[in-house]
Amino acid sequence: MAHFDLTDSSAVVVIGSGAGGGTLSNELAQKGVKVVCLEAGPRLSLADIVNNEGTMFKKMSWLDPRKGTGQLHPQFPSWSCKTVGGTTMHWEGQCPRLQEHELMAQTTYGEVADTSFIDWPLGMQELSSFYAKAEDKMGVAGTNGRPFLPGNNNYKVMAAGARKIGYQDVDTQHMAINSTVRDNRPSCQQIGFCNSGCAIGAKWSTLYTEVPKAEATGNFELRAESMVVRIHHDAHGRVTGVDYYDKGGVLRHQKARAVCVAGNAIETARLLLNSHSDLFPGGLANSSNQVGRNYMTHFTICVISLMPKPVNFHRGTQMAGVVRDEMRHDLSRGFWGGYSINPVPFPPEFLAAHMQHGGWGEELTASLQQYDHLAGLMMMGEDPPQATNRITLDPEVTDQRGMPIPVVHYSDHPNTTKMKAHALRQGKAIHSALGATKSYEITSLPATHNLGTARMSERVNDGVCNKWGQTHDIKNLFVSDGSLFSTSGSANPTLTIVALAIRQAEFIKSEIEKGNI
Ligand SMILES: Cc1cc2nc3c(=O)[nH]c(=O)nc-3n(C[C@H](O)[C@H](O)[C@H](O)COP(=O)(O)OP(=O)(O)OC[C@H]3O[C@@H](n4cnc5c(N)ncnc54)[C@H](O)[C@@H]3O)c2cc1C
Ligand code: SF4
Numbered sequence: 001m002a003h004f005d006l007t008d009s010s011a012v013v014v015i016g017s018g019a020g021g022g023t024l025s026n027e028l029a030q031k032g033v034k035v036v037c038l039e040a041g042p043r044l045s046l047a048d049i050v051n052n053e054g055t056m057f058k059k060m061s062w063l064d065p066r067k068g069t070g071q072l073h074p075q076f077p078s079w080s081c082k083t084v085g086g087t088t089m090h091w092e093g094q095c096p097r098l099q100e101h102e103l104m105a106q107t108t109y110g111e112v113a114d115t116s117f118i119d120w121p122l123g124m125q126e127l128s129s130f131y132a133k134a135e136d137k138m139g140v141a142g143t144n145g146r147p148f149l150p151g152n153n154n155y156k157v158m159a160a161g162a163r164k165i166g167y168q169d170v171d172t173q174h175m176a177i178n179s180t181v182r183d184n185r186p187s188c189q190q191i192g193f194c195n196s197g198c199a200i201g202a203k204w205s206t207l208y209t210e211v212p213k214a215e216a217t218g219n220f221e222l223r224a225e226s227m228v229v230r231i232h233h234d235a236h237g238r239v240t241g242v243d244y245y246d247k248g249g250v251l252r253h254q255k256a257r258a259v260c261v262a263g264n265a266i267e268t269a270r271l272l273l274n275s276h277s278d279l280f281p282g283g284l285a286n287s288s289n290q291v292g293r294n295y296m297t298h299f300t301i302c303v304i305s306l307m308p309k310p311v312n313f314h315r316g317t318q319m320a321g322v323v324r325d326e327m328r329h330d331l332s333r334g335f336w337g338g339y340s341i342n343p344v345p346f347p348p349e350f351l352a353a354h355m356q357h358g359g360w361g362e363e364l365t366a367s368l369q370q371y372d373h374l375a376g377l378m379m380m381g382e383d384p385p386q387a388t389n390r391i392t393l394d395p396e397v398t399d400q401r402g403m404p405i406p407v408v409h410y411s412d413h414p415n416t417t418k419m420k421a422h423a424l425r426q427g428k429a430i431h432s433a434l435g436a437t438k439s440y441e442i443t444s445l446p447a448t449h450n451l452g453t454a455r456m457s458e459r460v461n462d463g464v465c466n467k468w469g470q471t472h473d474i475k476n477l478f479v480s481d482g483s484l485f486s487t488s489g490s491a492n493p494t495l496t497i498v499a500l501a502i503r504q505a506e507f508i509k510s511e512i513e514k515g516n517i
Contacts, residue, residue, distance in 0.1 A: 001215040001222065004036050009255035011036045011221075012508065013242055014262060015228045015271065018086015019497045020481030021262030022206025023137070025222075026214040027505030033512060035220045036254060037211075038244050040227040040263075041083035046208065049197035053347050056196035060089050064399050066266070070389070070411040071444075077408040078297070078447040080264045084224050085207030087264060087448075088494070090195045092319040093176040093203050094342065095140045095495040097131050100124040101329055102337075102382070102489030108329060109336045114413060115384040116294055120486040121458040121467035130499035138204040138498060141172075141179035141320075148172045149179050149188060152316025154343040157307060157375045161430035162323045162341065169324035173342070176204035176494070177317060183209065190316040192345070223247075229403045231259055231275040231284055231477070239284075239477045245401050258476040258508065258517045260469075262501075265295065265450035265483040269391040270406040272454065272464075285471035285479075288461050291454055292392060294385035295410060296488040297447035301420055302344055303377045303427035304355055305436035310372045313345040319378070326426065327490050335418040338490045339381030341427060346376060346442075355440045367438060375431060379423035382490040383451075384413045391453050410447070449493050454483035468507040469500060476517040480504055 004011050011034040014025045025037045041060075050056065060083045068077025081087040101108045103124055106117040135143040142148040149172045151159060159170045177194070178187045188202040201208050214220035225247040232253075233239045241255040261268045269292040273283035283291050323341035330338070346354075348371055356364050367374075389411065393404035412420075420443070428439045457463025460472045469484050471477045480501055482493050489496075511517045 002034070002218050002220055004034065004221050006252060006254050009241070010034055010257055012258045012260060013038060013254055013256035014260045014480065015242070016086055016262035016264065016481065017084050017206055017211060017222065018081065018262065018264060018481070019088050019206065019494045020501050021260070022085065022088070022210040023498050023501040024260055024262065024480045024505055025220060026210035027502055028508060029214040029217040029220040031505065031509045032219060033509055035214065037220065037222045038226040038228050038242065038254070039084050039222065039224050041081065041224065043084040043222070043224040044207065046199060046201050049199040051191065051193040051196055051199060053193070053196050054349070060197065065397065065405045067394055067397070067405060067407045069407060069409045072408055072410050073446055076446050077410070078266055078450055080450060084211060084222065085205045088205040089197050089207060091494060092194050094319055094322070094492040095135065095138065095174045095176045096322070096491040098489040098491045098496055099327065102487065103127070105487040112336070112384065112415070114386060116387045117385060118457055118462050118486050121456050127499060130503045131495065133502050134495050134498040135174070137502070138176035138495070139178055139182045140174045140176050140495070142174045147179045149175055149177060149317055149320040151321060152190065153311045154313035154316070154345055154375055155321035157311055157434060158321055158323065158341070158343045158377060158430060161433040164433040165429050167323050167325040171322065172320045173322040175317070175320050177320070178202045188317055192315050192318060194318040227401060228271060229274065229401055231271065233277065233279065233284070233474065237279055237474055239474055258478065260478040260480045262481040264481055265453040266391055266406050266408055268479060268481055268483045269453035270393065273393050274403055285454070285464050285473045285477055287473050288464065290462070290464050293387045293390045294452040294455055295389045295391055295408065295450070296383040296385055296452040296485065297410065298380050298383050298449045298488055298490070299412070299416055299420055300378055300380050300445050300448065301424060302442040302445070303424060303431060303439050304346070304351065304442065305375050305431035305439040306367055306370055307373050307375050307431065308435045308437065311375045312372050313375055314347070318345055319343060326423070333422055335415045335422065337382035337415070337419065339379050339419055339423050340490060341430070342378045342380065344376045344378035354442050377427045377430060379427055380490065380492070381416065381419045381423060383488045384415060385452055385487055386413060449482065451482045451485040451488050451493060454479040455486045456484050457486060469504045470507070478504065478508065
C-alpha cells in the first residue's frame, strides 16, 4: 500500500470506501491516479465476520447519532454501515438495472404535484456499457452468461405463489454473489447470513475486492477510522483538502488535488453542508440550495405468512429472487411508477419485535413458535423526489467529534401510499395462493437505500452535480455515491452506483490529463 504525506496535494481524496468510494478508488488507482481514501469505520477481515445478525449489526452499522423526523424512526432513521466496505458489507447483493423510462422520470410521469421530478442528465445509451462493466466487476449472477443462483425454499414459495396469481417475470434475480468460483472467491454456499457480511466472501463487497486491488497498484492508501469533518477550499473556490480525525482521535489536514465524497447520501449531504464558509455560506456546492434535498429511499414493506408446510426461510441466500411484473409504469393500477417483490427472511428476535407492533400474547407467540413455517416477502418501490424530504444539520446537537448531527426528514408522497397498499395486497395474495393461514405486515423498516441528496441535473438550479458527478459549482469537487440519483426508479441502487463510479473515474482521469483538475 502506498503512503502519502499530509502535505502531498497530488492525490485525489475519496471519502468513504463503500460501493461508490471503494469502486472509484480502485478504478482511479488502476489508471495510475494517486488516491487517499478516508474511511470513518474500522477495517475488518473475513475472520471478523460471524453468522450472527445482532453481533454484526453492532460491529458494522452506522450508530453515530442521527435524528429522524416525519415518519422516520426518531433515533435510527436509516440503516447503513460504518466500516471499510461501507454498506456493501450489510447489503444483500440484488443488482437490477434501472429501467429506461425511470431515467426519464419527468418525461414519463409528467407534472406531479408535490414532487421535484427531473430527467437524469444521462440516458440508457450512455449508461448501458457501464452497467455491463459493473456487472462484470461484481460477477453478477444471471448476467454475461453466468449461472443464476439456485432458489431457496422462501424463493420457491414466492415463485410458485406468484405464478399462480398470474405473474410471469420471476427468477432468482441478478445477484452480486458468486454462483461459481470467481475472482479468487468461492461460490455461495447457501449459508444464509448475507447481511451479516458473508464470512466466506462469496458476496461482492469492496472490503475484499476493490480495496485490496487498489492497494496492489501502489497508487492507493486507505486510512480506516478516519472521519472527515470538513472540506476546505481556496480563495477561488477550488477545494484544497479535508480535515479529518484519525484513528487516534487527532485532527489532521490532508491536502488534495480533488475531493470525491462517497459517504452514503445522508453523510455526504451532512459533510457538504458542514463545510460552509464565507464564500459558500449555505455549504459547499449548494448555490442551488439543493444539497440535502430530494432524499429518496424506496419504500420497503414486508408480508410474513404462516404457510401450511415448513419453509425454513432462514436457509439459503437471503434475497435471491424477484417478481418484476409490478415494476412497470401502468396508471391503470391507480399510481405511477412500480415496485418489485422479493423473498426476505428475518431472525426470530427481529420478528418478535416487529411482526406485530404492540403485539403480545398467545396468537403472536403461537406464530413465532412456528418459525419454520414462516415465509417472507419484501416489496420495494419507486420513491418520488420531494424537496421537503431532506437532510439538514441539527442546530443544537453535535456528535462525538463536535460535528452537527444530521436531521433526516421523510414523509411518503400520496402516490407511495397507494403503491404500498397495492403491494401489500399482492404480497398477501402470493402467499394466500399457496394456502397461507395468516399474514402479518411489517410497514416501518428503516431506510436502507439512501439517494438523491446531491443529485445530478442538466440545469444548475435543479441539482448539485452534472452528469459526471462533478459539482456544478466546484470543478474539483465530486460526489460519488447514491446521492447522485436524479430520481430513484424502482431498482435496488448499488449496481447503478458502481456503474456511475466506473464512469466517473474515466472522466476524472481525462480531466487530470487535460490539466483541468
Ligand atoms: C441490510 C441492507 C441490505 C441492502 N441490500 C441491497 C441490495 O440487495 N441491493 C442494492 O442495490 N442495495 C442494497 N442495499 C443498499 C446498498 O448497500 C447501498 O445502496 C450502497 O452500499 C450505497 O453505497 P454508497 O457508496 O452510497 O455508501 P456506502 O456503501 O454506505 O459507503 C459509505 C462509506 O462512507 C463512510 N463515511 C461516511 N461519512 C464519512 C466521513 N465523513 N468520513 C469518512 N468516511 C465516511 C461510511 O463509513 C461508509 O463506509 C442494502 C443496504 C442494507 C443496509
Ligand atoms: S448465502 Fe451465500 S452470499 Fe449469503 S452468506 Fe452464505 S455464502 Fe455468503
